[in-house]
Amino acid sequence: MHDIEATAADIIDAALKLHMGLGPGLLESVYETILAAKLVERGHSVVQQCPIDIEYDGLVFQAAFRADIIVNGQVLVEVKSIERLNPVHGKQVLTYLRLLKQPLGLLINFGGATLKEGLRRIVNNYEPLAPSRLRVNQ
Template sequence: MENAYELVLAADLVRRGHKVDRQVPVDIEYDGLRIPAAFRADLLLDDIVVLEIKAIEAIAPVHAKQVLTYLRLMHKPVGLLLNFSGETMKEGIRRLVNNYQP
C-alpha cells in the first residue's frame, strides 16, 4: 500500500509544480567509511522536505526517529511523516525538524 500512496502523492505534487525525487538514497559516514545508499527516503520535495510514507495502524516513536535520522544524514531542515491508514489524514501527519532554532 505504501508504494501506491507514494506514487500517487509524487505524481500529484509534480502536477502542482513541485520537484519530487522518489526513493532517495541516504548515505552513512562512520569512522572514516562512507556507506552509499544505506537507507532510502521515500520522497524529497523541492530538495528541502523529506516525506516518509506509512500505511500502518499507528505511528510509533521509531518512525519519527527514522525521519529524524534521514534529516540529519541528508542535512535537510524539515520532514513529514505521513500515515495514510488513519481515520483522517489530519491525524496521520507528523512534522519533524532537524536542529530546530526559533
C-alpha cells in the same frame, strides 16, 4: 528556491486530498507514487526513493537507507500506511534528516481513518512556524 513552509503546506494539502480520495489502507507504494505525481503536477521538484548514505569517521556506507520522497530538495516525506504511528517512525525520519542535513520532514500515515491523526512534522536544526503540537522533537 521554494519557501519551505509553502512547500510543506502544499504537501499536506495534496496528502489530505489523496487520503480523502482513496481512503485508508492501501499499500504505501500506492500513496507514495500518487503523492509524488500530484506534487509534480503542482510544480514541485520530486525525487522518489532517494538513497541516503551514512558517513562517519572516514567510513562510507552508500545507499544505507532510502527516503520515500524529497520535495524541492528541502522537505523529506516518509509515507506510511499502518494502523498507528510509533515513536520509531519519528526517529526514522529524524535519522534521514540528520544524514541528509535537511531541515524538515513530514511523516504521513495514510492508514488511519483521518490523515490528521497520522501527520507529524519532524525538524532538524530548523525553527518552523508550525504549532508545537505537530513537532516530534522539540
